[in-house]
Amino acid sequence: MNYKIQDIEKSFDGKIVKNLGNNDYVIKINDNEHNLKIISMNSKGIEFILDNKYHKAKYLEQTTNEMNIVIDNVPITLNLHTHFDEIVYKNSGGGGAGNAQLALKSQIPGKVISISVAEGDSVKKGDVICTLESMKMQVAVKSHKDGVVKTIKIKETVSVAKGDVIAEIE
Structure with a gap:
């Protein structure tokens, strides 16, 4: 799926490469593989470990093309489905x-x-x-x-x- 962060011209592709079980995944962002462990996930947000670093994302709102979230206390707008x-x-x-x-x-x-x-x-x-x-x-x-x-x-x-x-x- 194609994503773009608002005010940054470059978009990136993210996908799950392998499900390792127990909420552990290998994901690919552009050409780089990363280890992802989902700690908890609900309608309000997600807590996860990406490459051995803890992160917390809170969902604020979502429309067809945008998702407003806060990751580690930094507000971000993702443009989903850029086309x-x-x-x-x-x-x-x-x-x-x-x-x-x-x-x-x-x-x-x-x-x-x-x-x-x-x-x-x-x-x-x-x-x-x-x-x-x-x-x-x-x-x-x-x-x-x-x-x-x-x-x-x-x-x-x-x-x-x-x-x-x-x-x-x-």
Whole structure:
């Protein structure tokens, strides 16, 4: 999985290479292997030993793309899935020859948290149309083209499925 720490341009890949049992793992961060032992983990945070050094991480909040945590009393924002917005945008009808497409579709199931436009509004490609919440993360659904919002097919607090039409943009 690809991660990026806010204000640091470089991203890094982290993955579990081997599960040794007893909450002991060999993990790989970029090209370096490290020993990881998880001492405790719950919904509030995690205590772990990384390469024989104790660390404590407290989870503050998480959205689709970011996780705010405090590691050893230092606040850090991790950007998760650094290309997630691009993927959602592309699969919602954006990018490529899909500009003739009228319907903006949801590419994830979720609950409509807010609607940022009204029928008749002019929008530019990439403008936020609505925000969905899925798995306690918020995702901005953006316009796939320049145009005018013909109809809005959703309402706040309503759930949408993958592939549901969110709005029609002419």
